[in-house]
Amino acid sequence: MDSLLALFSDPAAWAALVALVVMEVVLGIDNLIFISILSNKLPDEQRKRARRVGIGLALVMRLTLLSMIAWLVGLTAPVFDLGLSGPVDAHGAPAFETQFSWRDLILIAGGLFLIWKATKEIHHNVDPAPTGDVFETKGVAAIGFGAAIFQIILLDMVFSIDSILTAVGMTDNLAIMVIAVLAAVTAMLLAADPLANFINKNPTVVMLALGFLLMIGAVLIADGFGVHVPKGYIYAAMAFSTLVELLNILSRRAQGRKVPKNS
Template identity: 45%
Template sequence: MFEILASPDAWVALLTLTFLEIVLGIDNIVFISIAANKLPQRQQRKATNIGLLLAMVQRIILLFAVSFLIGLSNPFYYINTSWLYVGVSWQAVILFLGGLFLIYKSTSEIHEKVELPEHDEDALKAKKITTLSKAIVQIIIIDFIFSIDSILTAVGMTNGIGNKPQDALVLMVIAVVISIVIMMVFANGIRVFINKHPSMQLLALSFLILIGFMLIAEAAHLGHAKVFGQEIGAIPKGYLYFAIAFSLLVEFLNMKLRKKQELVEKHE
């Protein structure tokens, strides 16, 4: 089952996906914290840990469900017109709709974070929580909402990796478990870092737009789609990994430069 971990490509995908899961999980941590903070202090940490554990369980269940649907690769319908040919399968449908959802979710999230930064927090704070059970119910709902883009990101990053259908599933489950454990241990530190450097989360949301386009292209490729006689090819994942690594390098250089400028200004 774990033979896939002998592949360098699998390790690159695993590390990249784990990083994205952590950064994209910051909103989840923030919302869980807001819900937990309405409880007595002795119950807050318990509610946060329960919330993150439920997030992990939900995501693993969704991973198995989505992986099963993606395994249904035989076309059940064909579209054949003068300019378009495509074999429609459940695999292609899931990837195509997932790509559209990621693009929509990412652009709307970027808009809200830039134009309406307090929108989600205000909406959540308006809901009253009086007991641990009510907090957990609200956390389950929050977890489910955030699990969707998390799962689609995992599918986009690992689809096609390995020779066996379960290889990608193994990588996705490992990445989800590692990211949740890291968030449970370093939740406060991660939240402080992201709040101090909000551009990191915007960068991660921008990566989701790339992954969304990649999922759409892969859906068309798996359906052997042809537009005006030209077959649509899949986007090599190496391009995505390079784009993410290069963007992160530039962002870390910017962070270092900003820190240096702040020190100079303080000294002056």
Template identity: 45%
Template sequence: MIELLTDPGAWASLVTLTAMEIILGIDNIVFISVLVSKLPRAQAVRARSAGLLLALVFRILMLLALTWLIGLTDPVLSVLGQAVSWRDLILIAGGLFLLVKATHEIHKEFDEEEGVPADLSGRAFIAVILQVALIDIVFSVDSIVTAIGMAQHVPVMIAAVVIAMGVMWVSSGPIGGFIQRHPTTKMLALAFLMLIGVSLVADGVGMHIPRGYIYFAMAFAAVVETVNVLAKKRRARLKAQAKASGDPVRG
């Protein structure tokens, strides 16, 4: 354990794994932000913290059970000549869950009457936590299986996971707040979840979609939405200034 502190290879693995865990955690942050956006601020903070804590616990437990986790990649059945492992089944189930959840939330955005408050009962809070825990398992399997191929020391993997979770906890607050303040971004986040769901199902059936393509599409759409939000703020400010000065307001 002590010798790892003076091993340059261990430090290089730590930096690489931490960066990878943060990147793979983007999916998790988007999902949690969408789920907690319907909760009051106090409950949203608690739900977000609980969700990320669950993700941390799942990842550490999986790292401590490497033998079992590596066994998840062994084929358990064959479908149309294609070998299927437990990891594939988990990814497919998680991807389908994301697709169903995102579709359901999109329908709610259109069907709910404006001004009607969402269900903010204790059961709603517990339901959010359970859904976060469920999808955490999927994202944990995906990221930890990838991490195993990049490092040889479990303490290095655990340190990388803890650091990445700290970064995700700090960044999830501003992201969740932004989604709450700008409802149009929630629809964009739901579209991201559908994209992530499709990629998980594709990975499960052996059709890997490079994450770089997905994250580039998400980043491009996020930049476009940010420009749109800034443009709306500018128009609102100009209208307010025109109204205050008595000039006619132009659309």
């Protein structure tokens, strides 16, 4: 306890904590969008439970990985090298890595899964199957509760590894990392239902969110190949697209409130 009090009496520790909480919340947006889209494919009575289970699993995975930091950091060590002489950039450095670690392979697999999943959902939105015995709504193919949780677990693992490795890169203090993870997951828990309901009530937002997942998947694959896209660019593009879509929603609502004049 004394060590914790001493730690948080240090302004540098508070600065690191605030920066890490903000970073973890931002990184959690990707996870939350995926959970929201997937849970909205379930019957109404199962959606909230799926979100709670998905976010709870995200917390468990992050805390488990924090308890195995030495093993987690070891995931960044190369496990094989393709030995290829790929293209080089303007400075003569390789344009992409030919050495791959377990982290790289996990990011590539997660990115491919996200692209496949988002593409499949876009197809169902653009060309929905006829409504039959399987629960289906708003052109989104339904899945079972178990299948939804399984897919959430797969992406939770990818996002959790990325999240914790980011935390390790920002601070070496375990207490700060644990508090930041708890704060980020709490924010996800509070935002889960409002975000999912908003996405469900606005079909165009569903397509925007699926576009975000496509972009995030591409960034994960690029990161796995050693092409590091600054996260600030990604989230700035997402924020701008969201702002434009919100303006479109407000415009549609304003037009809907207009009373047609009698001729």
